[in-house]
Amino acid sequence: MARAHNFNAGPAGLPLPALERAQRELIDFEGTGMSIMEHSHRGKAYEAVHNEAIALTRELLGVPDDYYVLFLQGGASLQFAQVPMNFLPAGKSADYVITGGWSEKAYQEAQRLGTVRVAATTEVNKAYTRIPRQDELKLDPDAAYVHMTSNNTLFGTQWHWLPDTGKVPLISDMSSDIMWRKVDVAKHALIYAGAQKNIGPSGVVLVLARKEYVDNARKDIPTILRYATHAANNSLYNTPPTFGIYLLRNVLAYTKEIGGLDEVERRNRKKGDLLYTAIDENADFFRAPVAKDSRSYMNIVFRLPTEELEKKFVSEATKAGMIGLAGHRSTGGIRASLYNAVPYESVSKLVDFMKSFAKQG
Amino acid sequence: MARAHNFNAGPAGLPLPALERAQRELIDFEGTGMSIMEHSHRGKAYEAVHNEAIALTRELLGVPDDYYVLFLQGGASLQFAQVPMNFLPAGKSADYVITGGWSEKAYQEAQRLGTVRVAATTEVNKAYTRIPRQDELKLDPDAAYVHMTSNNTLFGTQWHWLPDTGKVPLISDMSSDIMWRKVDVAKHALIYAGAQKNIGPSGVVLVLARKEYVDNARKDIPTILRYATHAANNSLYNTPPTFGIYLLRNVLAYTKEIGGLDEVERRNRKKGDLLYTAIDENADFFRAPVAKDSRSYMNIVFRLPTEELEKKFVSEATKAGMIGLAGHRSTGGIRASLYNAVPYESVSKLVDFMKSFAKQG
Numbered sequence: 278m279a280r281a282h283n284f285n286a287g288p289a290g291l292p293l294p295a296l297e298r299a300q301r302e303l304i305d306f307e308g309t310g311m312s313i314m315e316h317s318h319r320g321k322a323y324e325a326v327h328n329e330a331i332a333l334t335r336e337l338l339g340v341p342d343d344y345y346v347l348f349l350q351g352g353a354s355l356q357f358a359q360v361p362m363n364f365l366p367a368g369k370s371a372d373y374v375i376t377g378g379w380s381e382k383a384y385q386e387a388q389r390l391g392t393v394r395v396a397a398t399t400e401v402n403k404a405y406t407r408i409p410r411q412d413e414l415k416l417d418p419d420a421a422y423v424h425m426t427s428n429n430t431l432f433g434t435q436w437h438w439l440p441d442t443g444k445v446p447l448i449s450d451m452s453s454d455i456m457w458r459k460v461d462v463a464k465h466a467l468i469y470a471g472a473q474k475n476i477g478p479s480g481v482v483l484v485l486a487r488k489e490y491v492d493n494a495r496k497d498i499p500t501i502l503r504y505a506t507h508a509a510n511n512s513l514y515n516t517p518p519t520f521g522i523y524l525l526r527n528v529l530a531y532t533k534e535i536g537g538l539d540e541v542e543r544r545n546r547k548k549g550d551l552l553y554t555a556i557d558e559n560a561d562f563f564r565a566p567v568a569k570d571s572r573s574y575m576n577i578v579f580r581l582p583t584e585e586l587e588k589k590f591v592s593e594a595t596k597a598g599m600i601g602l603a604g605h606r607s608t609g610g611i612r613a614s615l616y617n618a619v620p621y622e623s624v625s626k627l628v629d630f631m632k633s634f635a636k637q638g
Numbered sequence: 639m640a641r642a643h644n645f646n647a648g649p650a651g652l653p654l655p656a657l658e659r660a661q662r663e664l665i666d667f668e669g670t671g672m673s674i675m676e677h678s679h680r681g682k683a684y685e686a687v688h689n690e691a692i693a694l695t696r697e698l699l700g701v702p703d704d705y706y707v708l709f710l711q712g713g714a715s716l717q718f719a720q721v722p723m724n725f726l727p728a729g730k731s732a733d734y735v736i737t738g739g740w741s742e743k744a745y746q747e748a749q750r751l752g753t754v755r756v757a758a759t760t761e762v763n764k765a766y767t768r769i770p771r772q773d774e775l776k777l778d779p780d781a782a783y784v785h786m787t788s789n790n791t792l793f794g795t796q797w798h799w800l801p802d803t804g805k806v807p808l809i810s811d812m813s814s815d816i817m818w819r820k821v822d823v824a825k826h827a828l829i830y831a832g833a834q835k836n837i838g839p840s841g842v843v844l845v846l847a848r849k850e851y852v853d854n855a856r857k858d859i860p861t862i863l864r865y866a867t868h869a870a871n872n873s874l875y876n877t878p879p880t881f882g883i884y885l886l887r888n889v890l891a892y893t894k895e896i897g898g899l900d901e902v903e904r905r906n907r908k909k910g911d912l913l914y915t916a917i918d919e920n921a922d923f924f925r926a927p928v929a930k931d932s933r934s935y936m937n938i939v940f941r942l943p944t945e946e947l948e949k950k951f952v953s954e955a956t957k958a959g960m961i962g963l964a965g966h967r968s969t970g971g972i973r974a975s976l977y978n979a980v981p982y983e984s985v986s987k988l989v990d991f992m993k994s995f996a997k998q999g
Contacts, residue, residue, distance in 0.1 A: 281671035288880060290676045293665070300664040304657050310642035310959070312657055314839040314885075317646045317962060350711040350841060351862065354876035358860035386861055473877055478675040480711060480841045480879025499719035500747055501712065515715035516834055518841025518879060519649060524675075598671070601678060 282623035285601035286430050286576060287453065288473040290618040295527035314520040318513060326523050327513070333529035337456060337538050340485055341463050345508045347484040348522050353379070353452045356469045356482060357386035359502050360424065360448055363494040364467075365391040369421040372396035372445070374414065376436075377405045377429030378607065383450060387424070396423060404608070405432040407568035414440055422446040422466060428454035430474075431605045433578030433612065434571040439464050446490060454575045455483065456532070457617060458542035466490045467504075474575070475617045477525030480518045532617070541617055548615045548624045549574035555628040562635040566610075580610045586638055587611060593634065599627055643984035646962035647791050647937060648814065649834040651979040655895075656888035675881040679874060687884050688874070694890035698899050701823050701846055706869045708845040709883050714740070714813045717830045717843060718747035720863050721785065721809055724855040725828075726752040730782040733757035733806070735775065737797075738766045738790030739968065744811060748785070757784060765969070766793040768929035775801055783807040783827060789815035791835075792966045794939030794973065795932040800825050807851060815936045816844065817893070818978060819903035827851045828865075835936070836978045838886030841879045893978070902978055909976045909985045910935035916989040923996040927971075941971045947999055948972060954995065960988055 283290035306313040309322055316323045331346045340346055349355075365371045365387065373384040375398035387393045396416050397409040416423060423442045428435040430453045439461065440447070446466030455470035462468065467486040473479035484504065491504045500506050506514050532541060553572060556563040556579050564580045565572070581587045587610060591603045604610035615624060644651035667674040670683055677684045692707045701707055710716075726732045726748065734745040736759035748754045757777050758770040777784060784803045789796040791814045800822065801808070807827030816831035823829065828847040834840035845865065852865045861867050867875050893902060914933060917924040917940050925941045926933070942948045948971060952964045965971035976985060 279671055283672055283676055285676065285678045285681075288675060288677065288679060288877065291673065296665050296673055300661055303661040303664060304654070310640055311644055311961070312652065314649060315644055315646070315651045316649065318649060318840065320646075350713070350879075351716070352711070352876045354862045355712070358862055362860075389858075389860060471877065478879075478881050479679065479877045480882055497750075499723075499750060501715045501719055515713045516649065516832065516840045518711075518839075518882065520839050520881065520885075521841055521879065524881075600672070601681075 279598070282599040282626055283601060283619065284599060284613045284615070284623070284627070286605070286612060286614045287471075287616075288479045289475070289614060289616045291478070291524070292528060292531045292618045295524065295531045298527050299524055313523045316519070318516050318519050323519055326526050327511075327517070330522050330526040330529060333526065333533060334483065334485075337529060337532060338462055338485070339459065343488050344462060345484070345486050345488055345491060345504070347486065347504065347507045348512045348517055348525075349482040349484055349507060350480065350518055352479070352482060353450055353469060353471045354382070356450065357383040358390065359504070360422075360467070360469075361387040361390040361393075362498045362502055363504055364446070364448070364490075365421045366495055367391070370394055370417060370419070372417050372420040372423040374398075374409065374423065374425045374440070375400060376408055376426055376434060378431040378605075379429065379450065379452070380424070380426040383424055383426065394420070404566070405429060405434060406566050407571040408434055408436050411440060416442060416445065418443060418445065420445045422448045424448045425450070427451045428573055428575050430576045430614070431608055433567050433573045433576045435573035435575065437570065454573075456538060456541065457545050457575055459538045472521065472525055474614075476528050478521050481521040481525055544621065545574050545615065545617065548619065548621055549577065551621075551624050551628055552577050552613060552615065555631050559632070559635045562638060563631065575614060575616055577613045577615060578604060578608070578610060581638070584609065590634055594627070594630060597630060599623070599630065640959070643960040643987055644962060644980065645960060645974045645976070645984070645988070647966070647973060647975045648832075648977075649840045650836070650975060650977045652839070652885070653889060653892045653979045656885065656892045659888050660885055674884045677880070679877050679880050684880055687887050688872075688878070691883050691887040691890060694887065694894060695844065695846075698817060698890060698893060699823055699846070700820065704849050705823060706845070706847050706849055706852060706865070708847065708865065708868045709873045709878055709886075710843040710845055710868060711841065711879055713840070713843060714811055714830060714832045715743070717811065718744040719751065720865070721783075721828070721830075722748040722751040722754075723859045723863055724865055725807070725809070725851075726782045727856055728752070731755055731778060731780070733778050733781040733784040735759075735770065735784065735786045735801070736761060737769055737787055737795060739792040739966075740790065740811060740813070741785070741787040744785055744787065755781070765927070766790060766795060767927050768932040769795055769797050772801060777803060777806065779804060779806065781806045783809050785809045785811070787811045789934050789936050791937045791975070792969055794928050794934045794937045796934035796936065798931065815934075817899060817902065818906050818936055820899045833882065833886055835975075837889050839882050842882040842886055905982065906935050906976065906978065909980065909982055910938065912982075912985050912989055913938050913974060913976065916992050920993070920996045923999060924992065936975060936977055938974045938976060939965060939969070939971060942999070945970065951995055955988070955991060958991060960984070960991065
């Protein structure tokens, strides 16, 4: 069968060449007579893959030398707990900027573990249609850290600038837009990202963290939940998800091959602009609820005149080979996720479909 | 290249048919035009795989209806923390039976989180060569639970009976021998096992737990670390490691196909008996340090007359296509791991090699 046009919000599509490489060597990795997942995580074959994945991350994102690159498990949801466990000591408070469902969850989990403040929220009637302005952030200058979510999959908003948090460490959940373009890593104390949108399969979390910040974190927590434990062991303290990291390596190697993150950004902007233009040009039929300066290039959310038409839209699109277009169950509507691996052709097909649907609609 | 003879201690070999199935459908899962890892974890395609993996676990192990079957992340190392976080409240103490390096680690992590006791240890000069007898277990009748490690990869010992813990819940780390044969699940309050020895790739942890025990566990811990959170959401609270669970499904489907765990046990005993006989019949050259009634069928540990000969043994075996025979770096010696996926032919080849090596040695 032909490749599906995969607009899933995550786990998302992966670049075909990265998958083909995995398929070719699934049973016999580099002539060893074993799958990479059958190799010891302490053997030479896996170690080379592991270190290449780290090196590619450093290269593609320009990660400064004084930052650790870690591969962890448990998804962003475990990070929601791990961040305050490591960095929020008793007697301190942490600031959370709430821009959607995932930052709400991060805030709620931190609330169970320490003292937290809402530094800003753009919630109106349980919906979020924009990113706050700098002057809306009520930052505590003594906060342990400020937590933000760089892109919001449910509501389709994305930060297009980095907040100024002064001397307070900035921690960002980039699960849904990591490597959609370059980012100034040095402006963050810590970045975390579940791999399953832009850089790999589910089951791997990428963490970039300033060494000094990690080295001075709390020590009175479980060993396995300390970032410092994994940093001291090059993410080999315990058995890592070796096949997931191998696939992430394949994705990053392919990303480098096509020109790195500048090219990735160019492609993502081209895809996003195509789709937003199609929405805006048919504003009598499609409605994009998100403020223009907060629009996400990863998750493009729009509504149709009625919920009935939305259902019909999703159903007919599915029949035409376009998968994953239903909005999140909490929001409804349509959501097209245009992660790195979604080809321009898929977006172009979607736009054609939208135009003809709007006409008949 | 021919399949390697894989004696790795873990990640370990997987059944070739399970890998071949994954290879065939890596890019196009069941005609969907997408890899299973590109499917949404909330979509029908993945959900069917997820539920089949759970159903096969229930069927193969005869898991009682009043037990949850969960797939988690973070390896056994996260379980070392998660168990006391869930089940060891302030004012209570937990008993640990120490039979090797991994039970030491489980004990040390629990020690950071609550009050723990050593109910028994068979450590002598930092080595463990046997499983304790029931009459050696100094059990606290008021303990929150008793923790044991069913098989010890470093030292090659294995429990061949279940301790009687009275009314105290028994928790067992079965990472290195889960499904090597049937086990009486109902005698445990909770069983956990990293998948990467007998049932899948690294990055997935199988947990079997009595519902009542989980439902009454502590609630004052991070949401993501509560077993109850995952139980209430059929292990779909957050994005699971979908490809790992898919592969585990493939392994279990194959296991069922060859006759289930009775057949697996028959094969494992045949392999282990062949190797132990070869050791015992050449007792002037090979030395098995483990007490006979505590010998592991998963990790068979033996020594040669000198460390030099051991090095030569490993090096020549590697050249002959036998991988992973060096003992753990903390113990030295030789270790042949004969997990479920290791074929009889590999053991037979190893035994032939041992015989001829002993002659020339």
